Amino acid sequence: MKIGIVGGTGDIGEGMAMRLAPLYDVIVGSRDEVKAQHSCECNISTLKDCGASCCSLAGATNQEAVSCADVVILAIPFKNVVGTLEGLDCFEDKIVISPVNPMEKRDHFVFVPPAEGSAALLIKRLLPKETRICSAFNTIAANKWKALDEELTYSVPVCGDDDEAKREVMAIVNKISKLQAFDAGPLAVSSMVEALTPLLLNIARYNKMRDVGIQFR
Template sequence: MKIGIVGGTGDIGEGIALRLAPMYDVIVGSRDEARAQAICECSIGTLKTRGATFHSFKGATNQDAVSCADVVILAIPFKNAIATLEGLDCFEDKIVISPVNPMEKRDHFTFVPPVEGSAALMIRSLLPKEARLCSAFNTIAANKWKALDEELSYSVPVCGDDESAKREVMKIVNSVSKLQAFDAGPLAVSSMVEALTPLLLNIARYNKMHDVGIRFM
């Protein structure tokens, strides 16, 4: 399976790529292809140093990351989602994963959903109807993705309207470290999941904690 990461040179995108590369062919996308290639070379060096085996790991433009992939992860900030997606195509029949959270840092972190109700629902309106969109990975702290010496022992709610796509996304989630995927229902539930991230950030801030996550017992 080929997984393309749009915005793969950001902290979250780079970390996700490192975590997925041992199991999947990974295409790191960026507006700057040279930067994507440089990130991949660095990531390959990191994996080799750790003695890790990995599949294909290459840098590309965001468009190539979409066009060449079976599954596309949108590792982009909410504020850039519209501009990024309006410049891309070839999403038809692909599984698309949104870990995007609409929030702002004011005197505290605040959930600021678009008129559609959630980032995932807004993204669905920007994609062709044939795209198979799910939300996942929303509540994992950016720093944790790249901390390869640490196990990711978190629960990951997955939302989606396409049941077969949701099952595939849950398999991907469960392949990473000790993550455990949970079916959270249709895409309409994604607002509840996205709102957890500013909550977790506030808990971390006011309780002097770091990289707070969730775990269902």
């Protein structure tokens, strides 16, 4: 399976690329292909230092990352979702994963959803109707993705309207470290999942914690 990461050079994208590359063919996308290739070289070097024997990681434009992939992860800030998706095509037969959280830092962190109710529902409106969209990975901090010497022991709520796509996304989640996927229901539930991240950031801030995550028990 080929997984393309749009914005794969970013905080969460680089960590995802390193965790996924030993398991899948990963295409790291960027607006700047050279930046993506450089990011991949650094990630491959880090993986080798950590003892990874083989990994599949290649840098490309965001469009190539979409066109080549079976599954596309949109690892871009919420404010850049509309502009980025307007410039990309070939999403028709893809599964698209949104880890995007629309939020702002005011006095504290606040969930600021678009009119559709969530980033995932906005993405659904922007992409072709054949595209199967799931939200996942919303609540795992970038630092944890990048800490390759640590297991990821978090629960990952997955939302989506297409059962087969949701099963495939949950299978991807369950292959990464010790992550555990939970079916959180249809994409309409994604607003509740996206709103967890500002909550986690407020808990981290007011309790002097770092990289707070969730586990369902």
